Amino acid sequence: MADWTGILNELQKSRGDFDGIRRRYLKRLNTLTKRNVIAYYSGWLQKPGAPNLGINDLDKNAFMATIKGLDRTKGLDLILHTPGGDVAATESIIDYLTTMFDDIRVIVPQLAMSGGTMMACSANRILMGKHSSLGPIDPQFVTPYGQIAAHGILEEFQKAYEEIKADQAKVFVWQPIISKYMPTMIGECQKAMAWAETIVRDRLAARMLASITDDAQRTARINQIVENLGNHSISLSHARHLSYAKCNEIGLVVERLEDDQNLQETVLSIHHAMMHTLASTFASKIVENHKGSAYIQQAAVPNRNQQ
Numbered sequence: 376m377a378d379w380t381g382i383l384n385e386l387q388k389s390r391g392d393f394d395g396i397r398r399r400y401l402k403r404l405n406t407l408t409k410r411n412v413i414a415y416y417s418g419w420l421q422k423p424g425a426p427n428l429g430i431n432d433l434d435k436n437a438f439m440a441t442i443k444g445l446d447r448t449k450g451l452d453l454i455l456h457t458p459g460g461d462v463a464a465t466e467s468i469i470d471y472l473t474t475m476f477d478d479i480r481v482i483v484p485q486l487a488m489s490g491g492t493m494m495a496c497s498a499n500r501i502l503m504g505k506h507s508s509l510g511p512i513d514p515q516f517v518t519p520y521g522q523i524a525a526h527g528i529l530e531e532f533q534k535a536y537e538e539i540k541a542d543q544a545k546v547f548v549w550q551p552i553i554s555k556y557m558p559t560m561i562g563e564c565q566k567a568m569a570w571a572e573t574i575v576r577d578r579l580a581a582r583m584l585a586s587i588t589d590d591a592q593r594t595a596r597i598n599q600i601v602e603n604l605g606n607h608s609i610s611l612s613h614a615r616h617l618s619y620a621k622c623n624e625i626g627l628v629v630e631r632l633e634d635d636q637n638l639q640e641t642v643l644s645i646h647h648a649m650m651h652t653l654a655s656t657f658a659s660k661i662v663e664n665h666k667g668s669a670y671i672q673q674a675a676v677p678n679r680n681q682q
Contacts, residue, residue, distance in 0.1 A: 377644040382651055393656055397648040398667045404452065404641045405665035410480070411445045412665040413438070414454040414645060418653035418674070425659040425674035429460025430490045434468060437662035437670035442475055445664065450478035453498070454645060459489025462514065462567070466574050469497045473582065482632075483507040484646035489613065492604060493571070497578035501622065504632035504639065508616035512575060512604045514567035524613055526606065528556070528564050572605050583628050596626045 377385065377400070385396050397414075405412045415437075419428040427433055445451075453472070459465070472479060472494075481487070481498040488510035495501045495509055503509075513526045535549040579597050587593040603609055603625040604617075622629045632639045652658050660672035 377640075377647065379647050379650075382644065382647040386651060391655075393648070393652040393658075394669075397645065397652060397661075397663065398665075400641060400644040400648055401663060401665045402667075404638075404645060407637060407641055408452060410449050411447070411451045411476075412454065413441050413451060414456075414649060414661065414663050416454075416456045416649045416653065416661045417458060418659040418661075419458045421650075421653045422659045422674045427672060428659060429458055430465050430468065430494075431461050432464045432467070433672075434464065434660075434662065435471060437660075438468060438471060440670050441662055441664040441668050443668070444666065447476055450480070451476040452480050452482055453494070454482045454484065454642065455487040455491050455494060456483075456485055456646070456649065457487055457491040457494075459491050459493075459510070462490065462493075462571060462574070465490035465493050469494055469574070469578060473497055473578070479582075482642055483509065484632075484642055486510070486616070492617075493574055493578075496575045496600070496604075496627070497582060499582050500628045500630055502630050502632055502638075502642075503619040503622065504643075505619065507632070508618060509604075509622055509627075510617060511613055511615055512571050513606070513613060514564075514571050526564070526568060528560065529568075532556075532561055568605065572601050575601055575604065584626075600626045 382396065386393065389395060401412050401414060415434075417428045418425065422428070451472070479498040480500050480502055481495040482502040483491075483495065484504070485506060486508050487495050488508075489512060492509040492512050496512075501509075513524050532553070535545075535553055538545040539549060576597055579600060580593065584593050584596055587596065603621075619629055619631065632642060649661060652661065657673040658671050659674035661669065663669035663671075
């Protein structure tokens with residue numbers, strides 16, 4: 376396997392042929408699986424200040440460019456590395472991908488968080504290693520006080536209601552907190568949670584869990600998945616990393632990357648090549664297929680601290 380150091384050595388020998396090395400391993404994966412391959416990589420870990428690192432509507436153009444010319448009867452292996460992003464854009468991209476391909480396998484070499492998890496849940500199955508993680512899908516609100524979970528706001532509001540109802544004196548404790556809420560915030564939190572959960576519910580029923588013919592069993596399993604992914608009181612943090620074992624436990628259809636050594640080595644070689652590119656070039660997001668078609672977003676300044 377070309378690990379982190381191995382890819383670095385290849386880059387040094389090739390005098391920094393980042394594109395060539397990435398594309399060689401993407402093609403190798405296609406040769407191995409006989410499936411279409413598209414890698415979607417965000418550089419949020421390398422360039423946290425760069426714009427448009429999350430899933431957004433610009434990404435639709437990237438997928439359009441990289442899907443063009445593919446034999447869509449061969450299915451799609453979608454390699455994801457993303458912090459998530461805009462829910463509307465995520466839903467739109469999911470709709471586009473599932474319209475274009477009847478069979479999608481999402482491969483997670485390291486992290487597919489939030490909207491990335493929603494995309495993974497829309498696939499037929501997910502391929503994860505011991506080092507891979509999905510994340511909670513609970514919607515977040517950006518406030519002057521930082522990013523806050525919609526579910527957490529509702530929990531806090533309910534607690535305030537119950538305590539004030541039991542003891543009117545608690546008004547003086549809760550008033551400074553509740554007064555910070557923006558108008559309509561509670562309603563917006565409820566709608567955002569319902570939207571995210573509906574996306575996941577519908578896609579699980581249509582794809583990943585469609586083979587469960589018993590309606591009650593399928594609904595119960597979907598409920599279990601959505602509860603674990605969407606309930607902030609269970610995940611405790613939007614940044615929670617959910618391992619293969621956890622994803623399998625809650626009911627997602629996940630396969631082990633380690634079960635196929637050649638597949639694991641090729642996927643991780645792609646991952647390291649992508650990460651080196653994001654760390655050492657101007658690239659801040661890469662969407663690329665096995666044929667060499669790519670949509671590469673560039674940041675203003677590369678991160679020179681990571682070589």
